[in-house]
Amino acid sequence: MSVFAYPSETIREAEKPLFEAGIPLMARAARALANSAAAILKSDHGQVSGTRVCVLAGPGNNAGDALFAAATLGRRGAAVTVITLFDRTHDEGLAAARSAGAQVVTFTTAQAESARADALSELSRADLVLDGILGTGGRRGLPEHISTLIADWAPHRTGRLIAVDVPSDLDPNHAGAGKRLHADRTVTFGGLKTELIDPRVDEFIGTIDVIDIGLGLDPGLATAELLDSDDLVTGFPRPDETAHKYSRGVTGVLAGSEEYPGAGVLTTTSAVNTGAGMVRYLGSPLVAEFVLGLHPEVVSASGRIDAVVFGPGDPEPEFVQGVADALTGNHTPIVVDAGGLDMIARAESMAGTWLADRPLIITPHAAELARLLSRLLGEIITANRIGANPIRWAQRAAELTGAIVLLKGHHTVIAAPDGHVVLPEPGPGSLATAGSGDVLAGILGTLAAITAAHGRYDSDDRTRPPREWARLAGLGVLLHNEAGRRAVTASGFADALAEVVSELIHGVD
Structure with missing residues (x-):
């Protein structure tokens, strides 16, 4: 615990x-x-x-x-x-x-x-x-x-x-x-x-x-909370007998492109298998064809969304703009991964952008965080400097962006803007493979969607403090870890999530 x-x-x-x-x-x-x-x-x-x-x-x-x-x-x-x-x-x-x-x-x-x-x-x-x-x-x-x-x-x-x-x-x-x-x-x-x-x-x-x-x-x-696999068992959001697809959360996925369609498939698969009530795919029609071929339950039409995953596979600008327009003026949580981080770095501040004034989780590895901080601070920050003191740099990035910063690595560090840190236990070495981060992004997006939907249907309209979102991200890492113990490829992790989540919801015989 x-x-x-x-x-x-x-x-x-x-x-x-x-x-x-x-x-x-x-x-x-x-x-x-x-x-x-x-x-x-x-x-x-x-x-x-x-x-x-x-x-x-x-x-x-x-x-x-x-x-x-x-x-x-x-x-x-x-x-x-x-x-x-x-x-x-x-x-x-x-x-x-x-x-x-x-x-x-x-x-x-x-x-x-x-x-x-x-x-x-x-x-x-x-x-x-x-x-x-x-x-x-x-x-x-x-x-x-x-x-x-x-x-x-x-x-x-x-x-x-x-x-x-x-x-x-x-x-x-x-x-x-x-x-x-x-x-x-x-x-x-x-x-x-x-x-x-x-x-x-x-x-x-x-x-x-x-x-x-x-x-x-x-x-x-x-100043910090350490999480282990027992926290996943007790903290995973399970649907009750009154649940319906909207109360279980609608995850929007803007991932993948014609150049990198696999990222869209991996992110969407993990969102589906993490237990979303519904998943909407928001990107390229070409990628949508791959996604729907594997998951006919995914919806490609526009509509209600409780959280959005953005960035894996460098989605094309026109689809990014469409999502930005749809999210302007609301407080929908966003998970930003991979290429999406460059959008944050190009913004002089978070104020006034469509990323502002909402729960925001970013998921860089050390090199991506180095690029982000170099632009925000106006000095050269290297991946080696990040690796030499990951807690400090994750905290600095969270302070500068106002986001929950999930710094990926063997010891994943999650920092909230107030400096609070969540440290999930390390996962297996098998997670160090191409596409693994796309799977994690899909997990985080669905957990964020479930959390946002629960707030609406439980008549809980309070603003969740950043520490709660940081802990939620920690549970996502633990779920990713468990999938990594059952497979050795990113597509295997995404598929294994269905089994892991089933055990969390229904128990193990």
């Missing part, structure tokens, strides 16, 4: 009144950390007793979490060593670890070389290491004696590493990965931190366990 990510400052502010009220937050965190550590030790070694655990202890509260957890592991029979790396650490936690039998190695810049050798020896033979060096409030960059120790330990590391709350020195812009800790698991407390969702830090965090310690965070304060 979905998980919300919050700025570290938001989580710290939520902790303050509970600390002041005497709520034992550290005890809760340490108990959960000890349980997670014990599970790893049991998985790797069959038991906790007899294993070796090492704590890298810094000066803050995350060191306290690690030390108290290590004390629990020590009482369960683990041999614990604490390596203190600064002139101070969490005194109560250190005392608890000592009372449970922990040995202490003091290794600071003032210590002799023998202490460094002892620290390296303990790390190299540890079955599990707890990284409690620096937390979210720590400054970027580890002191030289620590980074050198980490680099020397890396070739000899045989055990697992758990990062406590966040991996120390978690800076996506910092080079020197060899002198940084690479966690197998990050156990974070209170809520998922925004720092942990950046795709650039994946190699440092491992799997993430989010431990609820009773903060009661408001999802409205979240």
Whole structure:
């Protein structure tokens, strides 16, 4: 199910009144950390007793979490060593670890070389290491004696590493990965931190366990939402027994051209198979013949539309103008993909265009977004720059265009104009094939049409906030992912949608 990510400052502010009220937050965190550590030790070694655990202890509260957890592991029979790396650490936690039998190695810049050798020896033979060096409030960059120790330990590391709350020195812009800790698991407390969702830090965090310690965070304060396949099962819009074709949404498809007819077929097929009440094809008569030959239920006559998919296959200008005229003055949602993005880039602003004042989802890959931003910003933005920081650039594009920006890639990033981000779980590698984006566009168009139609027939005429549209786009990506697990070509994905959607609506026998 979905998980919300919050700025570290938001989580710290939520902790303050509970600390002041005497709520034992550290005890809760340490108990959960000890349980997670014990599970790893049991998985790797069959038991906790007899294993070796090492704590890298810094000066803050995350060191306290690690030390108290290590004390629990020590009482369960683990041999614990604490390596203190600064002139101070969490005194109560250190005392608890000592009372449970922990040995202490003091290794600071003032210590002799023998202490460094002892620290390296303990790390190299540890079955599990707890990284409690620096937390979210720590400054970027580890002191030289620590980074050198980490680099020397890396070739000899045989055990697992758990990062406590966040991996120390978690800076996506910092080079020197060899002198940084690479966690197998990050156990974070209170809520998922925004720092942990950046795709650039994946190699440092491992799997993430989010431990609820009773903060009661408001999802409205979240900066991001992570979606998985369970969200698709619960969030897919299913028709009820009173549904009819118009209440299920009418998807307009302006895709394909005489030069690229296949894009029109793929986009329309995916719109049909995603469960639209009706699909209208709005483009070239030549492409319409291909579409109707495969899907006789598609309508090519003009009429009511709840959402439009525009752009795949570079539709001819006369059909673009026809759709623009039909949509002027209303608020019909639009999904813009591929060649349609150039129309946005050529507009000096969104105001005054037929794309303005409506829900708008754009679906570029990195190169397409680079071209769009280069025109909007008046400077050269490259695909490499986009790939180096996809969240930031998707947010920038959403801010500039007022659109929901779905930046396609292995880690698809969806940004709303207010900066909120939706991150669907990655899909299979089979999706990286020609025409896959056309299929996704058709999915998004139909989900938008269903949503718009539901609003009308449920007497819900409120304006849906951009975050809801961003989440809807995330569900579309998850549906695309599931189709990608059942086929290896774009036409196969479009066909597989019928089976996936049937299972979502009717269930699996």
